[in-house]
Each structure stands twice: as C-alpha cells, then as structure tokens.
Amino acid sequence: MNIKALFGSAVVLAVVAYGATTSYLVHYDHETAPKLSSLSPTNNNPKAKAAFDTIAEARCDYCHTKDAKLPFYASLPVAKQLMQRDIKTRVPAFPDTTGFKCLGKRPKRVDEESLARMQFVVEHDMMPPKMYLTMALHAALGEKGKKAMLEWIKESRIKNYDAAGLVAPQFQSEPIQPIPAADFSDKEKIALGERLFFDKQLSGDGTLNCASCHGLNKGGVDNLVTSTGIKGQKGPINAPTVYNSVYNKLQFWDGRAKDLQEQAAGPVMNPLEMGSHDWAEVSKRVMAQPGYKEAFTKVYGGQANQERITNAIAVYEATLVTPDSRFDQYLKGHENAINEQEKRGYALFKDLGCASCHVGKAMGGQSFEVMGLEGDYFGKRVTQVMPIKAVSLKRIMPLICIVSMCQHYGILNDGTLFPRWQRKTLEDAVREMVRYQTQKGQIPEKDVQDIVAFLKTQTGSYRGHNLATITEEDAGILPSK
Numbered sequence: 001m002n003i004k005a006l007f008g009s010a011v012v013l014a015v016v017a018y019g020a021t022t023s024y025l026v027h028y029d030h031e032t033a034p035k036l037s038s039l040s041p042t043n044n045n046p047k048a049k050a051a052f053d054t055i056a057e058a059r060c061d062y063c064h065t066k067d068a069k070l071p072f073y074a075s076l077p078v079a080k081q082l083m084q085r086d087i088k089t090r091v092p093a094f095p096d097t098t099g100f101k102c103l104g105k106r107p108k109r110v111d112e113e114s115l116a117r118m119q120f121v122v123e124h125d126m127m128p129p130k131m132y133l134t135m136a137l138h139a140a141l142g143e144k145g146k147k148a149m150l151e152w153i154k155e156s157r158i159k160n161y162d163a164a165g166l167v168a169p170q171f172q173s174e175p176i177q178p179i180p181a182a183d184f185s186d187k188e189k190i191a192l193g194e195r196l197f198f199d200k201q202l203s204g205d206g207t208l209n210c211a212s213c214h215g216l217n218k219g220g221v222d223n224l225v226t227s228t229g230i231k232g233q234k235g236p237i238n239a240p241t242v243y244n245s246v247y248n249k250l251q252f253w254d255g256r257a258k259d260l261q262e263q264a265a266g267p268v269m270n271p272l273e274m275g276s277h278d279w280a281e282v283s284k285r286v287m288a289q290p291g292y293k294e295a296f297t298k299v300y301g302g303q304a305n306q307e308r309i310t311n312a313i314a315v316y317e318a319t320l321v322t323p324d325s326r327f328d329q330y331l332k333g334h335e336n337a338i339n340e341q342e343k344r345g346y347a348l349f350k351d352l353g354c355a356s357c358h359v360g361k362a363m364g365g366q367s368f369e370v371m372g373l374e375g376d377y378f379g380k381r382v383t384q385v386m387p388i389k390a391v392s393l394k395r396i397m398p399l400i401c402i403v404s405m406c407q408h409y410g411i412l413n414d415g416t417l418f419p420r421w422q423r424k425t426l427e428d429a430v431r432e433m434v435r436y437q438t439q440k441g442q443i444p445e446k447d448v449q450d451i452v453a454f455l456k457t458q459t460g461s462y463r464g465h466n467l468a469t470i471t472e473e474d475a476g477i478l479p480s481k
Contacts, residue, residue, distance in 0.1 A: 025073060026138045029059050032071070051152035054145040057138060058128060073135070082131050109160050111249070113366040115153050116175040116359040120350075122149045161360070168333030175355040176363055178328035179244065179460060182319040192295045193316025194476065196309055201285040202268050204230055204275035210267070210313065214242035216475035219467065220320065230275030243462070244399050246318040248365035253395045255368060260314035265306060279306040322460035322467055330457070338457050345454025348447050352438045357397045363458065364397040369437075371395075377436040403429075403455050426452050 033056045042048045055061070062070055063083055074083050121127050123146075128139045141149070154173045166178045184190060196202065197210045213227045214220050220241035222228070227235045240253060249255070251263035267273040268282060276282050283304040286292050292304060300308045327346075329337035338346075349355055358364045371377045403426065430451050434443050459467050465474040 022135060022137060025071075025136055028071060029136065029138065033057070033059060034061055047148070047152045047155050050148035054141060054148045058141060058145070059136070059139055060127070078131070079135060082129060110156050111366060112157075112161060112175070112360040113357065115156055117356045119150065119153050119173075119175060120353050120356045122146050122153075167331055170333070171331050174331065175350070175359045176327075176331065177361050178331045179321055179323040179325070179361045181323050182321045184319060186315060188295070189299050189312055189315045190319055192299055193312035193314070195292075195295075196286070196313050197316055198476065199286065199289075201289065202274055202276065202282055202309075204277065206285075208274050210242070210264075211472070213239040213267070213273070215472070216242075216320070216462065217470050217472045219243065220245075227273070229270070229273040233272050235272045241399055242317055243320050243322050243467075244362035245365070246321065247360060247362040247399070248396065249367075250396065255396055260317050261310045264310040264313040264317070279309075282306075283309065320462065322462050325458050325460035327454075327457040328460060338454075341450050341453045342457050343454075345450035345452070348443070348451050349454055352434060352440055352443070354433070354438070354451075357437075358400050362399040364399040366397060368396050371436060373437050374439055374441065375436040377432075400455065400458065403458065426455060430455075 035056075036042060036049070036052055042052055059071075062074070070083065073079050122141065125141075127141075128136070133140050150173065157177075158167075158172050161177055162172070164180050166180060167174070200206050200209045202209060208230060213222045215222055220243035221239045224239070226237060227239045229235050237253060245251065245263075246260060251257035251260060252266070257263035257266060268276050269279075283306070286304045286309065287296070296302065296304050296308060299312070302308075326337045327342075349358075355363075357367055357369060360366055427448055430448050431442075434448075435441055461467060462470060462475055465471075
C-alpha cells in the first residue's frame with residue numbers, strides 16, 4: 001500500500017473516530033442534562049422554559065454551577081484544560097449557577113448584574129468557548145438559543161426592575177433603567193433624618209456631620225482623594241457618593257454593611273471619621289438640643305438611641321436620588337434627549353462590557369470586582385503604601401450615574417490602594433478602565449470622547465435642582481408635598 005493510500009485511510013479513520021466520539025458525547029450530555037421539575041413554575045412560562053432548555057442543551061451547568069459533577073471527558077487532555085480555565089474565569093464571564101437557580105423548582109429573581117452579564121455573553125458569542133464546541137457541537141446556542149435567552153432576560157428585567165413602568169418599550173432590553181422619583185411620604189421621619197444628617201453633635205468634638213464627607217452640592221462626596229476626619233485626620237479611603245446609595249446591593253466599598261441603616265452607624269464611631277465613642281453619649285447630646293425630644297417622641301414614641309438615629313438617617317438617605325437626567329429621559333422614550341455622539345458613547349459603553357458591571361438604575365453598586373480583570377493594573381505600583389495583599393481586594397462597583405460631578409476618578413476609589421494614581425480627568429479614567437477591565441485594551445480617542453459625552457448625560461436632579469448647580473441650601477429644603 002502506498003503512502004497516499006495510507007494517508008487517506010488514516011484520514012477516514014480519524015473522521016470516523018471524531019464522528020463517533022462527538023456523537024457519543026452528545027448522547028452522554030443529553031442523558032445527563034438537568035431536568036426541570038414538574039412542579040416548577042417555569043413550565044408555565046414559555047420564555048423561561050425556552051431559556052432553561054437552551055442552558056440545559058448547552059450544558060452550561062458543567063462550568064457555571066457550583067460543585068457540579070463534571071463529565072468523564074473533563075479529565076481528558078485539551079478538554080480538561082479548557083473546562084478548568086472556564087470554571088476559573090466563570091464569575092467574570094457568566095454568573096455562577098444563575099440560570100438554574102432562577103429557572104429551577106423554586107425560581108428566584110435574577111439580580112441585575114447577572115442579567116447584564118448573561119446578555120453581554122450571549123450577544124457577543126462568548127460562550128461556550130469555540131474550542132469546546134469542536135467536541136460538543138450541540139452546545140452552540142445558535143440564533144434560536146440566543147433569542148430565547150435574550151427574550152427571557154428582557155422579560156425578567158420588565159418584571160423585576162421596572163415596576164414603575166418608566167422604560168419605553170423600545171428600551172426594555174437595556175441593562176440600565178431610569179432612576180425613579182423619591183418617596184417623600186414619611187415626611188416627619190425624613191425631616192428628622194435630614195436634621196441628623198447635618199447635625200455635628202454626632203461627631204466626637206462637634207465639628208463634623210455626615211455632609212462633611214458627603215456634600216450634597218458636591219455630588220454626594222467631598223471631592224478629596226481621601227476624606228478628612230476628626231481633628232484633621234486623613235482617612236484611608238475616598239468617600240463614596242451618598243446620592244443613589246439606596247440602590248447599592250451592600251454599603252461601603254467592601255460591602256461590610258447590609259443596608260443604609262447599618263452603614264450610618266459606622267462613621268459616627270470610627271476614630272478616624274466622626275470620632276464618637278459611645279452611642280449613649282451621642283444620644284444624650286442629640287436629645288439636649290431643642291426640638292429633638294418632640295421629634296423622636298412623635299416619630300418613634302420615645303427618646304433617641306442608636307437604632308432610631310441610624311434608622312432616621314437611612315430613611316432620609318433613601319430620598320437622596322437623582323432622577324430626570326437627560327439619559328433617563330432618553331430611556332423613557334424621548335429620543336432627542338441625547339445627541340448622536342452620546343448615543344454612540346452608550347453603544348460603545350455596552351459593547352465594551354462596561355454595562356455588565358455598571359448596571360441598573362444607578363449604573364453600579366451591584367457587584368464586587370478586582371482591578372485588573374484583563375491586565376496587571378497594579379504591577380510596579382505595589383509599594384509600602386499599597387501592600388501586595390490589597391491587590392486581590394474586591395470593591396463594589398462605583399455608581400457612575402453622577403460621575404461627571406466628581407473631581408477624582410480613582411478606579412477603586414480607595415486611597416489606601418493608590419493615593420497617587422487617581423485619574424485627573426474622566427477621559428483618563430475611561431482609558432484606564434478600557435485598558436485593564438476590558439478585552440479591547442485600547443480604543444481610538446474618538447471613542448473615548450464619545451463615552452465621556454455619554455457619561456455626562458447622567459447628571460440628574462435632586463428635589464428639582466440640577467446637580468451641576470445645586471447648593472446645600474437647595475438640597476436641604478424638604479418638599480412641601
């Protein structure tokens with residue numbers, strides 16, 4: 001037999017072996033695929049059912065379900081490396097267990113971040129990986145699968161995140177929603193919380209209040225690289241904005257407070273911030289001032305204490321929202337609210353994956369990330385000022401709905417990590433984020449300018465006053481209604 005015949009036979013055998021192997025793998029994956037319980041409400045929702053079937057057919061559970069039982073071929077060369085790499089990087093690319101948690105026997109509401117990331121992954125054909133498809137052809141979503149996933153994502157957004165019906169029909173698939181107006185119905189508690197927010201008696205020496213670091217005429221921050229606390233002490237962090245903080249999943253950069261009330265207690269007792277030492281003493285100072293006794297009795301039926309003080313502040317802070325930006329108006333259906341450059345910027349913002357993290361009403365606050373998803377941001381910046389262990393720390397995604405109001409654009413907004421590397425301009429911040437957080441790495445300067453133009457459409461208003469020109473006097477006036 002000549003060499004040509006041998007080669008031809010080898011090719012035929014290889015093709016047969018490949019066909020037989022892939023056919024068996026398809027059969028195996030179908031036999032072991034997740035099954036929907038007959039009791040699951042998903043059976044009665046065609047869009048949810050189609051999404052579940054798509055995820056099950058693609059066997060997303062192998063790499064995107066915690067402690068999943070991997071198939072036998074996950075130990076074979078190539079497949080092993082590919083699947084382990086996907087498991088290692090699954091959280092940045094695709095939320096862990098999301099599809100099955102929300103579509104299983106007891107469906108759960110999917111958080112905004114997960115919906116946005118699934119949408120980005122589906123629209124950009126990022127999953128399953130191309131090499132994986134060489135052995136699992138059936139795992140490709142195809143146009144039908146992509147449509148099923150995107151329709152379910154849209155339905156989930158409408159149901160769970162646009163209760164007020166603010167989003168125009170043509171924008172119901174968008175990862176960002178308009179900020180609703182604040183609820184001022186509990187006027188007396190809000191008024192009490194507002195007074196406490198501006199009351200310097202909460203600090204140890206009577207010199208600082210909440211507004212010292214969260215100026216309502218400064219975008220809800222102090223525009224300092226790191227904040228100044230009691231007796232002029234410099235704190236280790238950059239103050240996050242108080243505006244729209246009600247939309248954060250958790251509070252503080254590291255998420256250590258579960259809600260606004262728990263957060264409100266922290267700075268009062270922090271020795272570098274407001275520097276008080278005892279809530280009983282704080283309560284005593286508060287009650288010694290005119291009007292507080294009557295206010296606390298009326299609102300809470302008793303005197304001030306930690307629980308009541310922090311609750312009142314939290315209720316007030318929940319009203320510190322900034323609706324009616326030009327972009328809000330655009331999402332509500334006013335197509336001319338933003339111009340063509342700003343629309344291009346928004347398209348780029350989504351295409352780069354920015355909206356996978358900066359999502360929801362306040363464009364952030366829904367997830368925790370490290371800096372350097374796609375590049376070594378820290379590198380030589382690891383110094384005595386920024387310890388090596390700090391590089392792996394995750395911080396909550398900044399709310400960028402009022403980003404144009406800020407004067408310091410620290411990527412993590414944490415002065416401990418990089419006090420000398422704060423971005424001086426919004427353009428610089430965009431370049432850095434593209435370089436270290438996206439797969440693009442670099443974009444044309446025109447694209448940078450377009451994204452910046454889009455970001456500047458986010459500035460809304462508080463109590464009828466535009467944030468770009470609001471004064472503390474304006475921000476401190478409680479509506480008459």
